[in-house]
Amino acid sequence: MKTYDMAELAVRNLRESILRNSLTTVGISVGVASLVAMLSLGIGLQQLAGRRLQKSGLFDTVVVTSRRDLRGFNREQEENGPAPAESPTLNESARQKIAQLPDVLEAYPDIRFITELHYENKPYLTMVAGLPFSAKNNDAFDGMQGNFFSSDTANEVILQKSFAAQLLGKMPKTGGEEASVIELAKPLLGKQLTMRYAERTATPEAGTSTSQSAGTAYSVVSREASLKIVGVSDLDPDSMRGQARARVFMPLKLAQNLHVMQPSDLRDTTNLAGGMPAYTTVEVHVKSPTQVQPVEDAIKKMGFNTFSIVDATRSLRQFFAVLDLFLGIFGSLALAVASIGIVNTLVMAILERRREIGIMKAIGASDGDVKGLFFAEAGVMGAFGGFVGVALGWTIGRVINLGTNVYLKRQHFPPEQIWFVPWWLVLGAIAFAIVVSLLSGLYPASRAAHLDPVQALRYE
């Protein structure tokens, strides 16, 4: 019998016992739905974690330091590389060279300094750091009140929540509940802060320099700048820094233009770098975590120390592979139960249609025709169940996602997509349902094919 005819006959046979076959198909649908819902949540969570990590910039960042600082991130580099005194200075020209390496998105200097900020005539001492404009998309600003800097040179600052609390005199008591960022931001947004800082200005060398002083002469001048508070961030954008964490952030370009005296400037008074500013740290953003290693190697070759968290992504991916596997197994359990339903339905159908099978054989159906017919019936139920199941699983995933977001909203968190159904899952789940159904149909189909026609025709 032709495949098309077989499928057509299978569908009409299934329609004959519509209730029983529908129930069996619903069983398959529920199995497929649980599989799709589980896996779509697993995949969604994996993507969420991936997005978060990508946004946090932890995994596509290489931190570059000069060996001249004598504070390499690991001892091995210090022992193997050139001696600190012979290694290059991490200055603007080095930064530009790094920025031109393949797969590097940007390389910016880390500028941070301790300074005094005045708010409502009261001084506050804190660490200020420059933030590149690209940090706008960092997830640390997800729950931020106010706005990110209007431009890369605007006289604006973003405060970390705890510093905002300090300005308002609302420091949380130990064990007490922290004030919400919304509360803290209200009175502060739009207000001005005055920053006092030490500016490094190059002094003309006229007459003062001797043949021994080959470096750049500069003087340090105390200055004041007025800065507008544009945002209060809930999370800590500088959490990687540990001890040197800044609590006030200004646009990086602004920080550079202010020529604030850096701790490294003192050391650089003795080197031959000329008028070029030197940095303690340069942060390099790479296109994707997979390109971190080659970029890191290239920078190391230039004679700098580097640091990145590459291995963490690998183990994270492994964790999600295991999670997906477990979710998949749990999802498949329901499908396994459904497959028993198919076997049951088809075995019942053989009993019911014994005579029909006998007739078909008497008028010329081969074993293959009968087997194929039962097989096709299992396949059709599988395909229907697969389609309905995917739709059901998609809906379940969506509902869970919606519920989670309602909960997140109540907890004052931004909404998240924790569920994702990729195309391969849709097609894979339908194919899986068909394969499982066909496997379940194997036994009933071969039993039907080997039915003795004489016995079957005698059966009333």
Place this chain on the structure above:
Amino acid sequence: MSGVFRSTNPIAIRIENLSRHYRMGDALIRAVDGISVQIASGEFVGLLGTSGSGKSSLLNLIAGLDHPTSGTVVVRENDLAKFSREELAKYRLHTVGMVFQSFNLIPSMTLLENVELPLRFAEVDRNKRESLARQALQRVGLSARLRHRPTELSGGEQQRASLARALINQPQFLLADEPTGNLDSQTGTEIMNFIREFNQTLGMTIIMVTHERALAERYASRMIFLADGKLVGDQPNAVSATAGHALGGGS
């Protein structure tokens, strides 16, 4: 006793020392017990005997539905015992057509679909299939009942549809197992006239199982008698040659 071949036509079926034994508990049932008979092409054979005499068992063996315990059924020089299951299915599909006492139409299908079914197994093209089935049903006078299901029809109509189905693949043999057993005499006559027509106009070889001697005498050209699985009589039917024609449409 061995069947004697008297026709001048070539031999179509040669049955040699055929036996079919069943085991039922401790008892051995000899449904067919050492039968040898030859049937010529174009013959109309009436297979007679009482209930349990083995006539249906013999018919099933000729139809290739059952396997003999011993002996052979040779149809057009092909030994059925040597056929694979697949070959037997093909033989049932193309060489023999079967008609049963209880019609054996598939209740969930319309008449058209029932008649079309052997064509589906024969992988005949969809459009051709429908027109052939229509023609076959028209031939037995059921063109108005194409879309009816068997349960919506009378016994006679069902048996006519089953005749149409048996003929659809143009087989050489029509094997009929008590074709009028469930019908009143008038409808039975109608059916028998169709069968005789197939025999006479299409040259089909008919083997008809019946326990009604009168029916066999009226239509068959030869009568084979079975008792306890053995062949106990084989005679040409002198009556039918004249009676059949004399009766014409059957009365």
